[in-house]
Amino acid sequence: MTRSVVVTGMGVVTRNVIGTRAFDQLLADGSPAPGRPSQFDSGRFRAKNAYATDPSAANTALREALLRKGKDLGLGNVTETDMNCAGYGLLAAIEAVEQAGLTPEMLKSAGCSIATTSGGMMDRYTDALDEGDHSAQFQELVTPGSAALVLRRIFGLHGPLSSFSCACASSLGAVSYAFMRVRNGDAPVMLVGGNDRIREADFAGFNALRAMDRDRCRPFDVDRRGMIIGDGGAILVIEDEEHARARGAVPLARMASVALSTDSHHITCPKPDGLSRAMEQALERAEMKPDVVGYVNCHGTGTQINDEAEAIALEAVFGGGATRPIVSSTKGTTGHLLGSAGAIEAIATVLALRAGEAPKMTSTINPEDIPFTLPVEGEDRTIRTNVAMSNSLGFGGLNGSLIFQLPETGDF
Amino acid sequence: MKDSVIVSAACADVAPGGPLPATGQTAGATFGSFNVNFLDHSEFETHRKAERGRHTKVSYRLCQMVDRLLADAGLTRDQISGPSTALISGSNYGCSQVFEMHRRLRKHGPRGIDAVRFAQATHNYPVSACAIEYGLMGPCLAVVSTETAGMDALHCAYDWITDERCDRAIVVGFEDFSSPTGEHVCARAKDAPAGHAVSEAMVMVMLERQSTAQARGAADGKPVITGITTTYSGADAAEAERVRSKIAGDALDTDKISSLTTHRMGQRAVGTKDTDYLGAGGLLEIAHLLNSPNKGQQGQQHWQVGALSQGGSGVMAGIKVTQLEPAL
Structure with missing residues (x-):
């Protein structure tokens, strides 16, 4: 038996936007000009601008969200390392779960499927190794699938868990997996989406490919000259429609x-x-x-x-x-x-x-x-x-x- | 009646390891009581100059192994090219090349990052390079979900075949400890429990729709996947029963599941000296089932093969093996 799959919650963190409502407004108003990312010195690259998210603002918002909703949602302890690894995804997931109206008990049977470009904290760990620091601080979160593990632990999820890193098609891989888990009855609810922090190596790589516009990203414009990298987190709660209806949730759309x-x-x-x-x-x-x-x-x-x-x-x-x-x-x-x-x-x-x-x-x-x-x-x-x-x-x-x-x- | 999915071939390259001797000195690198075993990459190194333009260490081995898998399955390149064949990989650490870019940038600055290296620095590069080389046009993904990655990849491939998105799928589990992943793996030595060992590996299985294999006369005696599901460590009895029911398939009672194998991860707690192939581990168990199921026992056996992650998630597959010969 296959089940109808619906979206019951969504959460977004990107650029200076936290929350789906603000994201909707950003889409309506259009894009502010890109700027130099704060995470590294982009001045040494040919194209220097990005649509980067401010990590400190996102972390502040995450702390506030944890204070506001952490107890109601039964969330586990979130460390600074968790935030650095999966902060955008966590913040987006809190919004999505809150909108979906899921309780801690419902979350137990939920799973998660997360997309990422490189994922984890291997870059930071490599820096630490090169600097002679062999501490275990990052060791648990270096693998590319770490963000999914963090979400699993913080939200107390016991359902299917997976992580996909397939370049810019990663999210559709994650969605495909989550869709099948709900459709086939492996889990009534899945948290699915992506978590990515801007990474200097990717910025350098797309510069090397000459694929980045120095000014702004202009899709389908005769004057287009390339992409501009962004970052953030986006999570959807997808659910067995019957399960959603039974608990009184109102689906946002059918997948x-x-x-x-x-x-x-x-x-x-x-x-x-x-x-x-x-x-x-x-x-x-x-x-x-x-x-x-x-x-x-x-x-x-x-x-x-x-x-x-x-x-x-x-x-x-x-x-x-x-x-x-x-x-x-x-x-x-x-x-x-x-x-x-x-x-x-x-x-x-x-x-x-x-x-x-x-x-x-x-x-x-x-x-x-x-x-x-x-x-x-x-x-x-x-x-x-x-x-x-x-x-x-x-x-x-x-x-x-x-x-x-x-x-x-x-x-x- | 719903078409079944069979495992029509398997092959594996594993670093020397397996149950280690008490001294544990056969490993590629020894850090106290912790061993890290590396595959022999000399063939790639020999061909490196010629292959450098289009392969990494992982993508090179993957393409070499696909040739072996096809020979084992009795398939040709022409038969697998096109949209009916999918390809998917699963790995705990993914491709070291992704992280090496960061190190190169630190060491050499922007000039250290060239377009070719960057294009190879994705976790899906090995499967994508292979898809291009063999003309595969079905779904193609790279899973990086901890120690269950290979079994997750198997689960996706099973989904695709049962959902009629393709007729066959090549499923790859691998671990690559090139720099800087290797340094990380070795650095963990200090905190590892006594006797623990991890090893590089690449394991490959071919899943095929039974009717597709039958049409080419290759389905007889092949293991049948009776179901796949996910679970979690510490599951209660009801969850365990759900898992056994899900993987037993339509035609079998759960009590007919005659044996249980688990990924090495699950055995470490009882102090064995087995080596851990991480994301490749679950698939390796399936390759073992295909190539040497219970030696000396004839008849039908139903196995449960699973992988568990340190984070507590798990994937379980039910596999029905018909042993035609007394020994393989």
Whole structure:
């Protein structure tokens, strides 16, 4: 027996934003200009700016959230090391669990599935080793799956636990796992999402690839010059619909399907037919035709090769329909959260679907000529159906496609 | 009737280890009573110059082992290319290359980070490089979920086949102790319990839809996966019963599960000197089942194979083995 999977809670931490409501406002207002990250000296790189989160502000907010909600949610002790490892994810998870209305007893049977780019604290540990410090301070949290372990311990989760690191498609891997656990009845509730802190090595790497815009991220803009790295945490509570209804929770959206594919082409250069296959499989699994999709939240990094490949893939899937979805990228506002990108974009997709309006692409001033409506200044941003899709691509030719649905009528 | 999933082939490269002698001196590196065992990477080192452009140590071994796995499964490269074959890895530490980037940046500054090295510095690089080399287009992921990673990967692959997203999946469990992961592993020596050993390994199993294997005449006598589920350490009797029921499958009673194997992690507490293959451990047990199930016993056996993490999460798989020959 397979179960219907719904979203009952969401939480976000990114840039100067803490909380889903503030995130929704950020998407509506558009992006403040990126700045230099406080975590390292970016002055020595070609592109110097990022959409980075302030870790001290996030840690302060986490301490406040723990004081406010820790007892009610039955949360365990959180150490400074936990905060440094998984603080963004913890803060986002507290918001998501609170919105879902889960009790400590319900959390016991819940699991978690977390995406990350590099994860853990191996970088810090390596510094400590090089400096001659062999203390055990970081030892438990160096592995890439550490954030999931921290969430498991703090929230007292006993359900399925997993962690995925598949470059920028990591979140869709985590979502796929969590979706199957709920759908197959392994757990009634899963906390799923991403946790990523900006990392100097990634900043250096994308600079080496010449994939970063020095100014701002402009997806699908004729003047686009690349991505800008962001960071943060994004967590969704997904749940067996029957379980949610029985406890009186109001679902925010139904997670209709998730599909994965591989290009088998090139490590850093996407091939459109891989993404097309993922989208087609997601539609097939959801038993939907392309023309029911009203909005697609694209991977949309703002690099030439990504945006071109994505536009071709979208045309292959949606080009034959009588109506076409609005397509956009929210990376012009959030930056590219790498492993956590798919999670924050899933939340942006649910917010857009519930609002009935695609978030405005304020950084895209000169939209390129693609056969889809881009929600830029002056365009009608109305989403005309109750179905939306969110896509992610990753190094290695990995693709993921996720479909959310609101009911035609009802209490969502 | 729902199609079953079989294990159609398996292979493993494990560092010399296994139950260590009392002196424990065979290990690659010895730190007091703690042993770290390394795989022999000389073949990669020999080919390194030619292969440097497109392989890391892990991706090189992975591609070499896929050839062995295909030979064992009776499959060709052409048969596995395309969207019907998936590939997934599981590892506790993932790829050291990811962390080595940080060290290179510290040592050499931005000039130490080049585009090729950076593109190789993801935990999914080995599976992605292999997917490109073999033309695999099904789902492809890298799991990094502590000591259960290999079994989590198996769980995902099982999901994909039963959900008809693909017909077969190559599941890889590995541990790579290259720098700087190796330094970390060795540094833990000081706090390790007496006799503990960890080892590098790469283990690979091929899962296949039974009807797909039957169509090519390769399903007879292969172990059948009867179910996979997750659990946690310290589970009560009701949870244990749920697990046994879930992994027993439709056609078997839970009391027919004749034997239990566990990942080495679960045995450490009783003071054995087994080596721990971390994320590769659970898959290694399955490879053992495929290649040498209870020697001398004929008939059908139902095994429970599991992996437990230090954090307390676990993955359990039920595997039905039909022993056709008295000994393998």
